Amino acid sequence: MNTPYSFDHNAFAAALQSTYSHLTDGEESGVVVKVAGRVMLMRTQGKLAFATLRDSSGEIQLFALAAVCEDFENFAKLHLGDWVGVTGEVVRTKRGELSVKVQSWVQLAEALHNFGDKWAGITDYDLRYRHREADLWANPASRQSLARRSDVVRSIRERCWAAHFTEVETPMLNAIATGAAARPFTTFHNALDSEFFLRIAPELWLKRLVVGGFERVFELGRVFRNEGVSPRHNPEFTMLELYAAYWNYEDMMAFTEELVAGVATDVLGTTEVEYQGRPFSFAAPWPRRTMAELASDAVGEEVSVHTARARLVELLNDRGVEVHASWGAGRCLAELFEVTCEESLWNPIFVTDFPVEVSPLARRHQGDPELTERFESYAAGRELSNGFSELNDPVDQRSRFEEQARLGAAGDLEAMRIDEDYIKALEWGLPPTAGLGIGVDRLSMLIADESNIREVIAFPTLKPLRD
RNA sequence: GCGCCGGUAGCUCAAUUGGCAGAGCAUUUGACUCUUAAUCAACAGGUUCCGGGUUCAAGUCCCGGCCGGCGCACCA
Secondary structure, rough: OOOOOOOOOOOOOOHHHHOOOOOOOOOOEEEEEEEEEEEEEEEEEEEEEEEEOOOOOEEEEEEEEEEOOOHHHOOHHHHHHOOEEEEEOOOOOOOOEEEEEEEEEEEOOOOOOOOOOOOOOOOOOHHHHHOHHHHHHOOOHHHHHHHHHHHHHHHHHHHHOOOOOOOOOOEEEEEEOOOOOOOEEEEOOOOOOEEEEEEOOOOOHHHHHHOOOOOEEEEEEEEOOOOOOOOOOOOOOEEEEEEEEEEHHHHHHHHHHHHHHHHHHHHHHHEEEOOOEEEEEEOOOOOOEHHHHHHHHHHOOOOOOOOOOHHHHHHHHHOOOOOOOOOOOHHHHHHHHHOOOHHHOOEEEEEEOHHHOOOEEEEOOOOOEEEEEEEEEEEEOOEEEEEEEOOOHHHHHHHHHHHHHHHHHHOOOOOOOOHHHHHHHHHOOOOOEEEEEEEEHHHHHHHHHOHHHHHHHOOOOOOOOOO
């Protein structure tokens, strides 16, 4: 294939559609433009040919007349999917379609495969995800969902910058996988002769930067968790984490709801949307309810982290949950909340005051040392964000890690390990600080009205093909 | 990892009770000077996901495997 190395393109389909909307049927503008894109449809009619050209902005018709169009015969033989660059006058055809009347054209690249059925596109999930490049042309909705994700990321960055957060990058290769409860991927560095883990969260590194004097930091990046794949889970996903010195969890809740509502406004122009056919509102402020309140409402009796463990176990068993011997009352309460409440939380809500037992990095609650100043926001029945007043006492942090180590020894594969470097960092002094984590893919799903996380990930993790 | 469902032409889909594997679009060829998913005519296109089995006969039934969707589990 002998094709050009460049094309001097100066117009986009969507811009032409709006700029020349005034042209009347059969009117010629006298303006010659150069457009480029893929031929998505071709209608030939003897000495005439009409092609639908699609570029990144939209579509415009190419109108070729044998008498005017250079090498008309081959133009009419272009395949659907071929890339072309076209020079021609902007006109409106007699039948009212804004078009570029082809004077000269060049095939920029050939499509050896087609882009699916003209009507149905490509529907096979395997083909769509393994060959997203084809899916993007075959299914405009796929392109829109990924574009929405990009808009979400841009909005997050701009809003964090506007609030004076510094964007930083921390290691993905970690000697200890920590900062969250999850199983890691492992890998090996040959020259250092050391095992490494892909990060499951950037949390501890970011707080070390706060110790170092970066008072407001954020990182927008990939984390990796060696867990199940589902419509709401991809093994690698994108997390926003941010930390603000001198804030507590109340301050961070206020920031979170403003951030998320702001992203919705930036991307969709409104906070009032439909998600999966149901009205959904991002509007701030979001209600705040404690975990104990919500669980109590759900089970019809007063429960809290101080309820007798045996009673919590009964309530869990009644709901088919098997309780492990290592779970204390705090873990039992958190489980009870998850099974009774989580799915019913539709519009965004902050669930607050998590038990210490399930929050090894969060600061104890000022009103109850068995609780932490921690919140999670829930939306559409799923966790959207997680944040807390950060534990900054190195002695308490060490005892929390030691408790985690006990759980690990007892077989909990997701328990954290003791991170001595992190404890030493806290010994240098972490000011009062609040932190936040938001699942960017989950947020993008809400914004793009997608129920499957793969629709907002360009190349989701798939099982490699084998024989 | 477990359960349920699915995999037929390049794409989207049919195929009755186990009885000749089909259509539309795309491709190829031809007709056509205003089409809009153009239209019309013709040709071609198959390891029915892979491997076994049952049967006179398997896309269809049985067993095993591969990949996907959904649910469960884990989690965000």
